[in-house]
Amino acid sequence: MKATLPIKATLVATTALLGLTAVPALSQTVGISIPAATHGWAGALNFHAERTVARLAEANPDMEFVLTTTSDPGQQVSDLEDMVATRGIDALVVLPFESEPLTGPIARIADSGVWVTVVDRGLAQEGIEDLYVAGDNDSFGRTAGQYFAQTLDEGAQVVVMRGIASTVDNERVAGFEAALEGSGVEVAAMDHGNWNRDTAFNLMQDWLSRFPEIDAVWAADDDMAVGALAAIDQAGRTGEMFVVGGAGMKEMVDRIRNSDPTVPVNVTYPPSMISTAIEMTVLGLTAGAPMSGDFIIASELITPDNAENFYFEDSPY
């Protein structure tokens, strides 16, 4: 027993060495780190990430992918450290859980020569990433705001459900308010529904008892729109107001394509942007075409005319 142990160790070591040399020199590893699927949008993000990795792994047999999901910034930093230390990644696609705490760790990875693609939430310091792929939060709010300004009459009463207090939420609301300026549409109340159905349901119930007249609701996210719609339905006030959510949940897109007057339009914030980021990163590694820079995906208005293009049957969101 005692004698076999060193032999075993040597065997393992040599196999590992052989394994290393056997791998073609061109083999590259792409690390992907995204938030865990704890709400609808992040769920769809995971769905699109897995789908893209499966497709690309098949198309590029000599390429390896490491996909990790995390539920807090601290854990994400550890995941990134593990990726660099144990998998020796050549490129990193990361959706930072929070900008500030991840800026340092990602900067160190970029300094070591790894290609870095940052998705959606920007880092606190400019010039770290090679490629930036993101949705446009200002456009997300502005597109909805423009629809409100065009559709509603002067003096119309609007309530606004914000998301979790964050820069993303602040940018969206700023865009929305900028678009409303001068239209005479009044924001009667604004509060945080935290991108959550139950919170939005309670908030909407309370607003319905507080305001006798509400003409429209901007729910800023489809999960909240679901809660708001249920509360409006319960209060028997359907038909008095319309609700505009955001991000293109398939149930909402379905209502739009059926020309539901309560849900007339929606604003996109595509979770499939993770696919865009992974595809462009892999293309950058393999195709030798220039891929660095910023790639900003504008928010589009989903209307009954174009709703069909935004409906994904298999997506969980």
Add this chain to the structure above:
Amino acid sequence: MSTATHAQTSAPRRRRVNLTVIAPLVALLVLIGIGMALNPNFLSYANITNVLARSAFIGIIAIGMTFVITAGGLDLSVGSMAAFVAGLMILVMNLLTDSMGPGLPVIALGIAVALLAGLAAGFINGILITRAGIEAFILTLGTMGIYRSLVTWLADGGTLSLGYEMREMYRPVYYGGILGIAWPIIVFALLAILGEIAMRHTAFGRHCAAIGSNEKVARYSSVAVLRVRLATYVLLGVLVGIAVVMYVPRLGSASATTGLLWELEAIAAVIIGGTLLKGGFGRVWGTVVGVLILSLIGNLLNLTDFVSPYLNGAIQGVVIILAVVLQRNTGAAR
């Protein structure tokens, strides 16, 4: 401080007890008064119904939590458990609709699944705490993570939604009622009355208090400590199941964010209501008052722009701390 000590020693025993008994009630009345002053719609039928119906989920769970805490235990898993049971119930109902078609049998089976799943989950918590001797705080912290992951996995990271036809059929369980009183309110009230009777007038309630007060003495008094403690967790699990039965028809969906922090709200309601966190004394009616206080704070903040919504949690926190400060004067002597 010196006047308080003076009052304690010189005033008759009963009076001192009464002060702590009425404290939550006074807080509730103060909140109602503020609400009336803030908004004329506060006492409207719709607002009262909304607040009571939405309190029902946490309320039903908090009734069970009162027994667990009184017996010296704790359960941190109830929020995740509720999300998991809701997800499971929706999944089963959707599968059954495919094979049986929409109808009352599907609803009945869905309800049975929720209650059984709640019971099983409560039993697992209870048996591991009593027989395997794992600290309740640690064990339920573990199961909290397990159930939360399971519901995320079941929902594939997205949201589990009940089929449209079933949702319409099942809807009245949350939105309907008798004589204008919504079902969740009726169920909550009935369970609160049963809970109060069980706590005060049955051997089970007394055994819970005895175990929470002094486990060794309880054992020597031939109280079946392990069995009673197990029963409190099973009871809590079943109540989580009942809460889910009322919750699912509301939005017809469950996701990874369902029931987030419900465990802390339930525990807070129990403590605000005057039950001792270290066990040995519990009162169900106090828990009901605690639940109402917590949901009224949220309601009031939504009815006015007076306080920044960022401070909602801070105000709830102050109420919880005040409640515990008031409890300091009530010893475990009861």
